[in-house]
Amino acid sequence: MVVFAAQGDPRRTMALLWRGPDAAQARPGPRPTLSVAAIIEAAVAVADAEGMAGLSMRAVGEALGRTAMALYTYVADKAELLDLMYDHVHGELVADALDDWRAGVTAWAWERWEFYLRHPWVLHVSMARPVLGPKELDSAERLLRVLRPAGLPAPVVVGVMSELTYLVQGAAAVVNDSRRAARETGQSDEEWWYARSAELIEVAPGFGERYPLLTWVQSNKEINESEPYMEQEARVSFEVGLGVLLDGIAVRAN
Amino acid sequence: MVVFAAQGDPRRTMALLWRGPDAAQARPGPRPTLSVAAIIEAAVAVADAEGMAGLSMRAVGEALGRTAMALYTYVADKAELLDLMYDHVHGELVADALDDWRAGVTAWAWERWEFYLRHPWVLHVSMARPVLGPKELDSAERLLRVLRPAGLPAPVVVGVMSELTYLVQGAAAVVNDSRRAARETGQSDEEWWYARSAELIEVAPGFGERYPLLTWVQSNKEINESEPYMEQEARVSFEVGLGVLLDGIAVRAN
């Protein structure tokens, strides 16, 4: 369900992204009862609540008391709407440079973490054809400002920027997917894991001999029962991974 | 389009994964003309060629000269088929420990890179409810063997393992998505980028002043015309990111 930038009329989409909707001048025909902004807001609400799979033109229209087709007066198609949604929510991101690049990168990473948990559908928008809206570009520029105090050369900065993004997105995706799985199947992480490991032992006897290292890392985990299993797993991996990555950056800093 | 493990009868799926199909004993009724193995093979071929979005029960059935419904004699549903496909292709992965952990991790990473470019649909299978098939677990155990010579404590190993996976998957996803976009839109990376940057300049004058750091990193790129733009971008980011991460691991090694 990865989706690309609108292909119908990129110029139109870019104008909507950068100039906002055209000023309403008096014209024949009934007065519009919706607006691009209202549609974006409703669509974000639907996507936040129902996920990317639940984001349908019908659902957005219904949230606004209209039919699906009514939306096509305001946006070219679903891909354009998604571009607008994507750039819109990037306005929530504000992390900027701190004197200490390490503190700055850490703050940036946690802001992103929260952001992707708040808007899981954003992870399903492809980065292969970036939207290039103002809010997305603003947030990219700010990440570069955050990294600047480390004094890395340009090619390394680009690589590190991508890597940080992949790390947060990958870990956040695990949390999002496990929450969705728990909701859709009615089975919590713990219930799922308990059932699966029982089956695994049954069907694969001699697990400990065949997988000594998996058994080793698994047995060395401290489990906090107050947090769903996969969420804790992903969050701790994120923290550790971020620390290792920061150490790697430090090697090349200054 | 992220998909989870089969939920209908996990025990059945686990048996298929670990024991293979049951031995065929003579029974009334017409002889089967298909097999789970043949269906998996055909489904992988369809998914490799058409992507996750093109993987439909109808398409797989057609590839085998049958209807979609014929498959349901062999697999419980599409989710179970996907689990079987997922574990099956993990049999292609063979990277194992080398004396030098750095060389070992590098070899592992590039094997994964090629793997995800060969099977783009694998990136759309969620890690929140792992399949837990033998081939997937074998490859996880081997990654742990690759990392062992670095002598990291167990919690760090888990974090690093996830981080390496997120890095390869994230970068490979960009390549896969850009190839798919080029195929579906008939517009190469270069054509797309050229058109979009022209629109960007038109709609956002003063780009250089508003985005000095983006302008800086962009102008410091060497572009090799023989490789599609986004692919080169992703591959170079992957190389650089991997190097930085290895440096970070080295800080904690021994």
Added chain:
DNA sequence: ACCATCTCCTTATAGCGTAAAGTGACCGGG
């Protein structure tokens, strides 16, 4: 007042996973 124009609706199409029911081939027991 009229008409061009615009918003919004209804209808229709092709494709998805899969439930339900029908067809006919095959094997073991009488």
Added chain:
DNA sequence: CCCGGTCACTTTACGCTATAAGGAGATGGT
């Protein structure tokens, strides 16, 4: 040797998706 139970496979159908096409009705400029 044939018959009844069983199984492979097909057809049909349902509700879901994005969106093309065309119609209804409201509005502002002339």
